[in-house]
Amino acid sequence: MAGTLVLEAIVVLLALPVVATVGGGLTPASMVYIVGLAVLMILGAGLQGRSWALWYNVTLQVLAVAAFFIHPALGACGLLFAAVWAYIFYLRRDLKDRIEQGLLPGQRD
Template structure:
C-alpha cells in the first residue's frame, strides 16, 4: 500500500525510481549532439584544405546538418527524439557524397550512438528489475 508521499509500486513489484533516470540520459544525448555539431562545423576548414576543396553546396549541407543537431538538443524529451538522432546519423553517413571526411565522421558518431542505444536499453532493464539506487529500500 502506498501513501501520498510515497509512490505505489509498479506492476513488476518495484517502486519507480525516486529521481528520473531518463533526465540524465536526455542530457547525455543533448551533449552528444552539441559535440557532434561542433566537430562537424570544425570539419569545414579541414575539408576545404583537402584535395580540391569544398563546394558551396557541401558547406550548406554541413551547416544545415549542424543546425539540425543543435535544434535536436531541444527535443530530447519527445518520444521521437531517438529516431531523430539516428536519422541525423544517417544524414551524416550520407554526407560521404559531399566529402568522404563527413561520411567518416558520420561512421564514428554512429558507433557512439549505437553505444548510447545500448546504455538506453540497460537503463530500461535496470528500471524493470528494480536495480536503480532510487528503487531500493
C-alpha cells in the same frame, strides 16, 4: 543525448576547413549540407524531451554517415559518432531493463 548532438555539431562544423582545403574544395552544395546538418543537430539538442527525438537522432546520424559523398573525413566522423550513438542506445536499453527489474540502488528495500 543533447550533449552528444552539440559535440557532433561542433565536429561537423570543424570539418568545413578540411573540406575546403583537401580534395575538391568547398562547393555551395557541400557548404549548405555541412552547415545545415550542424544546425539541425543544434536544434535537435533542444528537442530531446519529445517522444520522437530518438528517431530524429537516428535520422541525423544517417545524414552524417551519408556525408561520405562530400568528403571521406566527414563520413568517417559520422561513423565514429554512429558508434557513440549505438553505445548510448545500449546504455539506455540496459537502464530501462534494470528499472523494470528493480535492480537500481534506489529501488532496493
